[in-house]
Amino acid sequence: MAVAGTLDVLARFLHIMGILVWIGHNYANVIQTPRFKPAQPSDPGAMLSAMQREHGTFRYASLVVLITGIYMLWYRGTLTDALMLSGNSAVIGIGVWTGLIMVANLWFVLWPNQKKVLGFVPASDLERIRCSRITFLSSRTNSILSIATLFFMITGSHGVFLYY
Numbered sequence: 001m002a003v004a005g006t007l008d009v010l011a012r013f014l015h016i017m018g019i020l021v022w023i024g025h026n027y028a029n030v031i032q033t034p035r036f037k038p039a040q041p042s043d044p045g046a047m048l049s050a051m052q053r054e055h056g057t058f059r060y061a062s063l064v065v066l067i068t069g070i071y072m073l074w075y076r077g078t079l080t081d082a083l084m085l086s087g088n089s090a091v092i093g094i095g096v097w098t099g100l101i102m103v104a105n106l107w108f109v110l111w112p113n114q115k116k117v118l119g120f121v122p123a124s125d126l127e128r129i130r131c132s133r134i135t136f137l138s139s140r141t142n143s144i145l146s147i148a149t150l151f152f153m154i155t156g157s158h159g160v161f162l163y164y
Ligand code: HEM
Pocket: 012, 015, 016, 019, 023, 065, 066, 068, 069, 070, 072, 073, 092, 095, 096, 099, 100, 102, 103, 146, 147, 149, 150, 153, 154, 155, 156, 157, 158
């Protein structure tokens, strides 16, 4: 019990650390690139390798968020209720679903396209420019979803009374 309880606290800590890295990166990107800038044909190698490292870091942070979130729900015995949007777990459940969409968007929409933009997968300049438009829209989709996810995560744990 003490071990599982400690793991729950640790999971919560890592969940929030992961969010800082992942969503912090997303918000920094909104500030740095407020408007769409197509990938440049001649991105310098040093800049590309910094971007590759940065991308790996926040992509794996999203998995830390996912795994710790699922662990906490499992430990508390509310995983099924949250996923089924049932009872008091319905509120956090909405946040879990929007969070899952964010993780899927990052790994299955943004990442395959970003691989070409960053040069992990060879692509023509025209293809890289097309992919950079998709990654821009995918990233902004997660910026918007993060606001809803944060709201339901926070009210799910501290503000369920708001819904009665
Ligand atoms: C991907 C699936 C996710 C799952 C399964 C999940 C699950 C959870 C769980 C179980 C908690 C603990 C709630 C409690 O203490 O009762 C939590 C807290 C939290 N989550 Fe998530 N989460 C996910 C994604 C996200 C994302 C993407 C964000 C940010 C955009 C986020 C932001 C938060 C925050 C800020 C808290 C702390 C809430 C508070 O204590 O007020 N979560 N999450």
